[in-house]
Amino acid sequence: MLCQECQQNPATVHITKIVNGKKTEMHLCETCARKKEELDFSFEPQFALQNLFGSLLHDGLPKAGEKISLSRIQCPNCGLTFAQFRQIGRLGCSECFSAFGDRLPLLLRRIHGSSSHVGKIPGRTGSEVKFKRELAGLKEQLKIEVERENFEEAARLRDQIKAMEGQLEGGGQVG
Amino acid sequence: MAKKGELLHGYWIEGTGPEEEVVVSVRVRIARNLVKLPFPYLATDEQTTKIQNIIAGAAAKQGSAFKDFSFMPMEGLDGVQKQILVEKHMVSPYLARNSHNGALFLRNDGAVSIMINEEDHLRIQSILPGLQLEEAWQEANRYDDLLEGKIDFAFDERFGYLTACPTNVGTGLRASVMLHLPALILTKQISRLLTALSQVGLAVRGLYGEGTEVIGNLVQISNQVTLGQPESEILRNLEGITRQVISQEQSARQTLLNGSREKLADRAGRAYGLLNHARVMSSHEAMQLLSDFRLGYDLGLIKGYDRRLLNELLVLIRPACLQFLAGRELSPEERDRERPAQIKKRFDEYRQSAEKENK
Numbered sequence: 464m465l466c467q468e469c470q471q472n473p474a475t476v477h478i479t480k481i482v483n484g485k486k487t488e489m490h491l492c493e494t495c496a497r498k499k500e501e502l503d504f505s506f507e508p509q510f511a512l513q514n515l516f517g518s519l520l521h522d523g524l525p526k527a528g529e530k531i532s533l534s535r536i537q538c539p540n541c542g543l544t545f546a547q548f549r550q551i552g553r554l555g556c557s558e559c560f561s562a563f564g565d566r567l568p569l570l571l572r573r574i575h576g577s578s579s580h581v582g583k584i585p586g587r588t589g590s591e592v593k594f595k596r597e598l599a600g601l602k603e604q605l606k607i608e609v610e611r612e613n614f615e616e617a618a619r620l621r622d623q624i625k626a627m628e629g630q631l632e633g634g635g636q637v638g
Numbered sequence: 639m640a641k642k643g644e645l646l647h648g649y650w651i652e653g654t655g656p657e658e659e660v661v662v663s664v665r666v667r668i669a670r671n672l673v674k675l676p677f678p679y680l681a682t683d684e685q686t687t688k689i690q691n692i693i694a695g696a697a698a699k700q701g702s703a704f705k706d707f708s709f710m711p712m713e714g715l716d717g718v719q720k721q722i723l724v725e726k727h728m729v730s731p732y733l734a735r736n737s738h739n740g741a742l743f744l745r746n747d748g749a750v751s752i753m754i755n756e757e758d759h760l761r762i763q764s765i766l767p768g769l770q771l772e773e774a775w776q777e778a779n780r781y782d783d784l785l786e787g788k789i790d791f792a793f794d795e796r797f798g799y800l801t802a803c804p805t806n807v808g809t810g811l812r813a814s815v816m817l818h819l820p821a822l823i824l825t826k827q828i829s830r831l832l833t834a835l836s837q838v839g840l841a842v843r844g845l846y847g848e849g850t851e852v853i854g855n856l857v858q859i860s861n862q863v864t865l866g867q868p869e870s871e872i873l874r875n876l877e878g879i880t881r882q883v884i885s886q887e888q889s890a891r892q893t894l895l896n897g898s899r900e901k902l903a904d905r906a907g908r909a910y911g912l913l914n915h916a917r918v919m920s921s922h923e924a925m926q927l928l929s930d931f932r933l934g935y936d937l938g939l940i941k942g943y944d945r946r947l948l949n950e951l952l953v954l955i956r957p958a959c960l961q962f963l964a965g966r967e968l969s970p971e972e973r974d975r976e977r978p979a980q981i982k983k984r985f986d987e988y989r990q991s992a993e994k995e996n997k
């Protein structure tokens with residue numbers, strides 16, 4: 464077997480990566496493996512993004528009747544088009560996330576199995592998000608209490624939810 | 639960095655941690671970006687300068703919290719200096735090689751690196767010895783909070799922290815564990831285990847030589863999912879699975895020790911002999927010998943050394959470290975001659991200082 468990189472020397476070093484149960488192999492000669500050496504021991508896992516985007520190719524295509532071309536879906540802030548994003552696998556700026564609209568959740572679900580964040584919220588700027596997350600938690604709790612027929616507790620929660628929703632609509636200081 | 643004595647300095651190299659017989663180190667990194675400014679690969683020179691100034695400015699405003707950090711613009715370092723930081727895992731290859739106006743805040747103990755203009759505007763990482771995932775997260779998280787106190791990070795209610803690559807969106811958290819698994823590899827249980835790990839959503843990386851041998855017996859596992867799970871759950875999953883791998887490795891070591899103690903002692907002794915007396919050594923051979931030596935040490939078959947020496951040797955055999963020690967650029971062939979010479983030198987220094995302490 465010849466080295467994948469230089470196509471000249473015999474491949475003596477075989478690098479195997481297993482990502483999501485999918486095995487990818489690299490076959491290199493000693494010289495090319497040396498060049499890659501630092502990367503191989505580095506901590507950053509390399510993901511087979513191309514594969515993910517490959518399958519997105521079909522999902523991202525305009526649906527019947529949708530006449531816009533992918534190169535015309537563009538982020539107004541950084542200028543990256545959706546077609547470019549698909550090619551390079553990188554977004555251009557924070558505003559790309561809203562510019563590419565409903566195409567992103569699909570991709571994110573494919574990668575992560577989810578498209579909603581449930582982790583850390585920034586302390587200083589995230590108080591409204593925290594407030595909303597708390598509200599959503601109370602609504603969940605309300606459902607449970609109603610199912611359990613704990614009506615007293617349910618009533619208390621309903622009042623609390625109402626008050627919080629009022630606060631949110633009023634645009635007042637939250638959190 | 640300029641002084642030779644500091645070459646092998648680093649908290650994960652020198653320190654100790656739980657489960658260190660199997661876990662070499664853990665690393666946690668979080669990705670953050672500024673609002674609206676293009677991600678570094680798309681940004682203009684002016685914009686990357688601005689990004690650097692905003693982040694450096696935020697650190698300056700936090701005053702004493704960053705007093706034990708050194709600020710290093712990548713442009714101020716030569717190729718070897720940058721590569722040494724990569725070899726010590728304190729800088730990513732991307733920051734060292736591809737970044738425009740890249741910069742590093744390195745905590746003086748080497749445990750925390752804050753990278754500016756990496757793939758994202760900001761990458762905060764902590765690397766610690768042994769299985770200390772929670773501790774590494776706390777370290778990184780602390781600096782995230784400090785910087786967030788002064789900078790608006792790109793955050794979306796639905797998607798969480800926004801990153802250049804969709805594989806980092808959400809928590810922006812990547813946690814990795816570097817494992818030394820010689821017994822699982824010797825007893826050929828490794829490939830089944832690695833396949834199982836990758837099926838539970840972890841990424842597994844190892845460097846393979848001829849056949850199925852993992853070079854240096856080092857395997858790295860890390861989380862893949864960054865969205866839809868809170869940080870605590872991501873870390874707990876990785877830690878739980880790591881503990882299972884550790885216990886399998888430990889029981890494989892016991893089996894080996896019961897059945898082939900003499901063979902293992904012979905293997906470690908031969909590794910010691912070659913490490914101290916060989917004249918030409920490739921990095922792959924050195925990795926394998928260091929693994930044999932480490933296993934002998936961990937099983938109590940080799941005495942009189944310590945883990946710090948083992949970790950130092952793991953770093954010292956890398957190309958940039960060798961060139962730094964030699965004081966000049968070396969071709970791959972020259973490195974293969976320099977490598978055993980430097981290993982022997984380090985062993986000699988170690989023995990001399992041990993003798994001194996005994997007197």
Ligand SMILES: [Zn+2]
Pocket residue numbers: 466467468469470471472491492493494495496
């Ligand atoms: Zn080659």
Ligand SMILES: [Zn+2]
Pocket residue numbers: 538539540541542543554555556557558559560
């Ligand atoms: Zn954009």
